[in-house]
Amino acid sequence: xxxxxxxxxxxxxxxxxxxxxxxxxxxxxxxxxxxxxxxxxxxxxxxxxxxxxxxxxxxxxxxxxxxxxxxxxxxxxxxxxxxxxxxxxxxxxxxxxxxxxxxxxxxxxxxxxxxxxxxxxxxxxxxxxxxxxxxxxxxxxxxxxxxxxxxxxxxxxxxxxxxxxxxxxxxxxxxxxxxxxxxxxxxxxxxxxxxxxxxxxxxxxxxxxxxxxxxxxxxxxxxxxxxxxxxxxxxxxxxxxxxxxxxxxxxxxxxxxxxxxxxxxxxxxxxxxxxxxxxxxxxxxxxxxxxxxxxxxxxxxxxxxxxxxxxxxxxxxxxxxxxxxxxxxxx
Amino acid sequence: xxxxxxxxxxxxxxxxxxxxxxxxxxxxxxxxxxxxxxxxxxxxxxxxxxxxxxxxxxxxxxxxxxxxxxxxxxxxxxxxxxxxxxxxxxxxxxxxxxxxxxxxxxxxxxxxxxxxxxxxxxxxxxxxxxxxxxxxxxxxxxxxxxxxxxxxxxxxxxxxxxxxxxxxxxxxxxxxxxxxxxxxxxxxxxxxxxxxxxxxxxxxxxxxxxxxxxxxxxxxxxxxxxxxxxxxxxxxxxxxxxxxxxxxxxxxxxxxxxxxxxxxxxxxxxxxxxxxxxxxxxxxxxxxxxxxxxxxxxxxxxxxxxxxxxxxxxxxxxxxxxxxxxxxxxx
DNA sequence: GTGAAAGCGCTAACAG
DNA sequence: CTGTTAGCGCTTTCAC
Numbered sequence: 001x002x003x004x005x006x007x008x009x010x011x012x013x014x015x016x017x018x019x020x021x022x023x024x025x026x027x028x029x030x031x032x033x034x035x036x037x038x039x040x041x042x043x044x045x046x047x048x049x050x051x052x053x054x055x056x057x058x059x060x061x062x063x064x065x066x067x068x069x070x071x072x073x074x075x076x077x078x079x080x081x082x083x084x085x086x087x088x089x090x091x092x093x094x095x096x097x098x099x100x101x102x103x104x105x106x107x108x109x110x111x112x113x114x115x116x117x118x119x120x121x122x123x124x125x126x127x128x129x130x131x132x133x134x135x136x137x138x139x140x141x142x143x144x145x146x147x148x149x150x151x152x153x154x155x156x157x158x159x160x161x162x163x164x165x166x167x168x169x170x171x172x173x174x175x176x177x178x179x180x181x182x183x184x185x186x187x188x189x190x191x192x193x194x195x196x197x198x199x200x201x202x203x204x205x206x207x208x209x210x211x212x213x214x215x216x217x218x219x220x221x222x223x224x225x226x227x228x229x230x231x232x233x234x235x236x237x238x239x240x241x242x243x244x245x246x247x248x249x250x251x252x253x254x255x256x257x258x259x260x261x262x263x264x265x266x267x268x269x270x271x272x273x274x275x276x277x278x279x280x281x282x283x284x285x286x287x288x289x290x291x292x293x294x295x296x297x298x299x300x301x302x303x304x305x306x307x308x309x310x311x312x313x314x315x316x317x318x319x320x321x322x323x324x325x326x327x328x329x330x331x
Numbered sequence: 332x333x334x335x336x337x338x339x340x341x342x343x344x345x346x347x348x349x350x351x352x353x354x355x356x357x358x359x360x361x362x363x364x365x366x367x368x369x370x371x372x373x374x375x376x377x378x379x380x381x382x383x384x385x386x387x388x389x390x391x392x393x394x395x396x397x398x399x400x401x402x403x404x405x406x407x408x409x410x411x412x413x414x415x416x417x418x419x420x421x422x423x424x425x426x427x428x429x430x431x432x433x434x435x436x437x438x439x440x441x442x443x444x445x446x447x448x449x450x451x452x453x454x455x456x457x458x459x460x461x462x463x464x465x466x467x468x469x470x471x472x473x474x475x476x477x478x479x480x481x482x483x484x485x486x487x488x489x490x491x492x493x494x495x496x497x498x499x500x501x502x503x504x505x506x507x508x509x510x511x512x513x514x515x516x517x518x519x520x521x522x523x524x525x526x527x528x529x530x531x532x533x534x535x536x537x538x539x540x541x542x543x544x545x546x547x548x549x550x551x552x553x554x555x556x557x558x559x560x561x562x563x564x565x566x567x568x569x570x571x572x573x574x575x576x577x578x579x580x581x582x583x584x585x586x587x588x589x590x591x592x593x594x595x596x597x598x599x600x601x602x603x604x605x606x607x608x609x610x611x612x613x614x615x616x617x618x619x620x621x622x623x624x625x626x627x628x629x630x631x632x633x634x635x636x637x638x639x640x641x642x643x644x645x646x647x648x649x650x651x652x653x654x655x656x657x658x659x660x661x662x
Numbered sequence: 663g664t665g666a667a668a669g670c671g672c673t674a675a676c677a678g
Numbered sequence: 679c680t681g682t683t684a685g686c687g688c689t690t691t692c693a694c
Binding site: 004047051052054057074075079081082095097098099106116118137139252259277278279282 | 583
């Protein structure tokens with residue numbers, strides 16, 4: 001097979017200088033119409049593509065954007081990635097996805113790899129702890145922290161969810177329905193999101209004159225498995241009659257556990273999930289949940305990226321989107 | 332901010348030649364231990380990362396892999412991407428995801444962009460039609476066609492699903508349950524997958540002495556929307572009493588339509604979906620479906636990639652994984 | 663054990 | 679309007 005088609009090969013081919021070819025292909029004015037047409041024709045015919053590597057080496061910037069997510073098997077993250085990918089498509093950005101599984105070590109690896117390819121920006125759900133000054137890897141990148149926020153030594157944008165009021169609504173609803181043993185399963189408070197949600201839950205409970213029993217609260221690194229386990233354990237001993245979830249995967253896991261146990265919701269257990277995958281509307285006649293504006297988030301993320309990549313630069317922003325309590329059958 | 336750290340900047344820094352630095356960083360034997368340590372220390376301190384662009388320009392190959400999917404909002408594709416991404420993480424490959432929405436034009440764009448960054452391989456769910464000889468874009472890439480297959484002018488691997496027997500099982504089951512007006516909603520027969528599934532359905536029906544009524548068959552470019560519409564239309568006129576889906580998104584859409592209409596399954600309509608997202612087990616007491624080995628598929632895809640990237644090269648293979656009919660409550 | 667040169671594909675900055 | 683040169687970061691080849 002023929003070698004890579006380059007401006008030089010085209011130039012040789014046409015008996016002209018590679019500079020002329022470059023100019024023709026870049027719509028530079030100083031090229032005769034005739035030459036330009038010849039070059040364009042030949043390039044098209046040979047299937048020429050500009051080498052991104054060469055461009056990058058000249059410091060023109062790759063148009064690479066990184067996306068770090070804990071997982072894709074979760075309708076919220078999948079939708080976010082989907083919408084973001086579509087936006088990247090439009091803006092001709094290359095989207096590299098890395099899954100961190102919320103492990104700092106994997107996150108570090110991923111960021112390293114993004115630096116190798118000189119990604120211009122990253123959107124990331126930061127993992128719990130980053131080790132000592134490891135955030136160095138983020139220096140050369142424009143960073144958008146998504147969902148959670150970790151203190152960094154330099155400016156970074158953040159795209160967060162204001163779920164406090166929604167969680168409060170959920171608690172109020174449960175209390176009004178007569179529940180007093182309300183459990184909570186949420187992300188580890190080391191995570192900013194976990195901290196915030198637990199605080200919202202606690203405040204809401206106290207606002208209603210209920211104390212938050214430690215036995216009815218489960219927090220740990222968030223995962224499907226953790227959600228399952230926690231829900232099961234809330235059914236033992238000082239049994240909770242209602243539960244509020246504070247995390248996407250946790251919610252899926254806890255729900256799965258409820259279904260596996262054949263619990264009637266809200267009969268046996270009032271259930272409030274987190275995130276609103278399409279099937280929540282249909283399972284058990286409807287799962288009540290904290291619903292989040294995924295698409296708005298993704299579009300905003302894309303907008304931030306766009307601003308980043310066009311180099312306007314300094315627009316570091318923290319934006320919070322409100323969540324809402326969606327009442328269905330399960331609570 | 333300091334400029335990019337390069338072997339040259341480190342060399343200058345240490346008062347040695349950039350070649351020595353290069354050697355030290357590549358574990359070349361011909362470097363004194365002392366020098367090597369000094370270089371490694373400085374590199375670590377400054378947070379040096381090898382420039383992927385420079386490597387690529389030397390023809391060392393980027394370790395970039397492309398993944399083209401119609402969408403990510405679909406548990407099957409999301410799981411596939413997730414497992415594949417994890418595998419890429421392990422093998423230090425960069426995974427670039429492009430969503431095509433099954434539009435040839437978007438597919439073409441995506442492939443073009445992958446050529447720009449000199450991706451080494453692509454795993455793609457090929458879109459319907461590629462226009463005239465547009466497959467040129469695939470020339471420089473190692474291609475793995477996934478789910479569907481399009482004839483190409485050069486060798487390419489394929490990772491397919493053998494769903495014929497599973498579809499036959501589904502039909503047999505429905506017939507045994509007394510259904511004769513069995514509808515089918517599937518992908519356009521221009522797609523190899525659509526063709527195969529429709530053929531399997533037809534053969535199974537005929538094998539049972541049933542004729543396939545054209546009014547009970549819906550085929551079109553597969554999408555959630557199409558699934559919805561088709562299901563609704565099957566309820567009109569010469570009403571189907573059962574339906575078999577032949578596509579992931581189609582299945583989700585059709586199911587949504589059933590639920591929205593409040594249909595009892597199998598009471599009002601026996602339903603066989605396609606693909607097995609976790610919630611199928613819980614909706615309506617269980618959705619019967621054609622279940623596919625997602626993880627095995629993804630792992631095989633990763634294995635093929637690995638073979639591709641390590642350059643063994645000529646290992647072009649067509650692998651078919653069997654699907655299975657999973658009987659639950661809905662049919 | 664170390665270094666200098668060359669070249670990968672491209673474009674900015676100068677010649678002509 | 680067109681061509682030459684230089685250099686982005688790196689490694690291979692060939693000196694020393």
